[in-house]
Amino acid sequence: MHGITEVTEEFYGSLSSKKPFNSLVELRFEDMPEWKQWHLLGSGEFPTLEKLFIKNCPELSLEIPIQFSSLKSFEVIGCPKVGVLFDDAQLFTSQLEGMKEIEELDIWDCNSVTSLPFSILPTTLKTICISGCQKLKLDTPVGEMSMFLEVLRVHACDYIDDISPELLPRARKLWVQYCHNLTRFLIPTATESLTIWNCENVEKLSVACRGTQMTSLKIKLCYKLKRLPEHMQELLPFLKKLYLFDCPEIESFPEGGLPFNLQLLCIRNCKKLVNGRKEWCLQRLPCLTELSMVHDGSDEEIVDAESWELPSSIQSLSIENLKTLSSQLLKSLTSLQYICIQGNLPQIQSMLEQGQFSSFSHLTSLQSLQIRNLPNLQSLPESALPSSLSQLEISHCPNLQSLPLKGMPSSLSKLSICNCPLLKPLLEFDKGEYWPEIAQIPTIVIDWESL
Template structure:
């Protein structure tokens, strides 16, 4: 089969999944239906998925009235799709792209309702372009996975990093397995609604920007970032801090841990000794870890840190840890 049937004429259709159409190269008028019917095709469609279409190259729409109710669009494993001309998707809330050309990101525009964007295995993506970001006015969740050439999150059209890029209403940011990401943007702290930041398997990331992280960040999860040398200082409202397999990290920073911290999990940080002499853990006169970590402390495979936290023996146990309700310290 080299073309799709006129499914746009199914006026009550709400969920459509197109998979394994290996010979289809173009999706256009034949998909929407002939004549007047094509103008308002797919009037009830809410979920649309295209998957495993290795020869698909072009997707065009005729009018802005198509897909008026579409809420979720998924495009997976369509590596040759480079020509997309969708005029407007006013109701789209979720966009999920996997193993596609980065051109798809530039082509899908005018997304005033988009709240969730997942970008997975887009090999040629180096950063989000300004012409795409300007439409992300409602974005709340942004996820990057396995984007090997991603070096920055966003820049302007002049290839200059912007202080402000993503909308301030962004709440969740995940950056996973982006092997060439070297730094986070200086404007990261402008994301004033950001609550959850996860960075995993980014081996070239060395440090956080001097401007720090957003002031209202609640959860910071850093894993397998072996070049990372330090944590941000302004984590004043953090409730959960997770650090796993960061071999270059030697301390938690020169400032105090936040009094709001409820859970601290540290594992596989072979050189972590905890903190420098300015931190609260060595200064008993300052706020103690007992008050900071109200519920949980987990430490795994951190030999230098373990010695200082040994039950009833280590200096940190005697000063700060004994009264924490849930403590796990393991080899």
């Protein structure tokens, strides 16, 4: 296809056909470096076309309007001359007039795009995805407009330094990634899901007004962000999921704490925040059912234990490298069903080795236990496992040399042992010393192989 410079009438076959390609739903043009012109008949061709995909056609321009009335998705990747039409409001308008059902517009790697004429976008358009358009800025339109976008994805557009909520009054889902000049973000009222990922210069995150509809907020690799939006309880009352990954400058949650409807809290590599956890007041969150924390082991013991409590509603707990996590803290978790412990957890390791898990009445609801990356763990005593357990996974424990065979719960339905070299020969099918004791377990996985 490298030698094609024009797509002519021959492409449509017999000209006697009133509607060429009358059943085609998706059309793709890809890697045609010399293609310059696409001759459109304008006689009802592609009457059922729903998706048009043009990739790596650097010489193609679309000065003749595309009259595809059924088109719902238009995707352009690496086509700079096609990208020019987005900057020409008159030309862009003529193109859009023939797309009466357009729902999604994707523009990738078109450095010629400097703006988008938001005020003339069709009301059917619900999703815009923009990636690698290095010169694009999202300026607030002048004059009256009624924005209808529900989904906006912006990726690797370094000219963007601000995203105005006036552009997105109805947007439900927003993704902003690798926009290195973005310094602030004001969350629109209708936003339900927001992801800000690897925008390293974002310093301020705020909420447009009270009662914002957001249910999920994910922030990752925002190195300069020092705080979350103030008054989250009032401004984000519907927030259910909060993810904070690699935000080293965030020191605390906002005054008043997190929203009461929060169900999932996931924190990874936020050193200052975790080390200030005594101010979190998580015990005030009655709906919190899932908590995940990945730390670097720099935490210090909290003297006043009551300052660091977890709500009894937690059903899933995953902890890595929180060396001061104590068995005392777990006593309140009467609803716990799943727990994953890994890394530097000396107090929990001691609890395991002493068989204290089964002595806690609150763990009778525990169904799944995962033990990972405990290099110093050598054994699990007979009383180490709670009677309610149905799944046990142990991985990357190179010094573990014994299992509590007589203490294996009768309810255990799955046993998975991976990268535990001292245990592997004991568990060998039909030969290992432990095999007679574990053979009745329905599912057994050793080093990712089912026995």
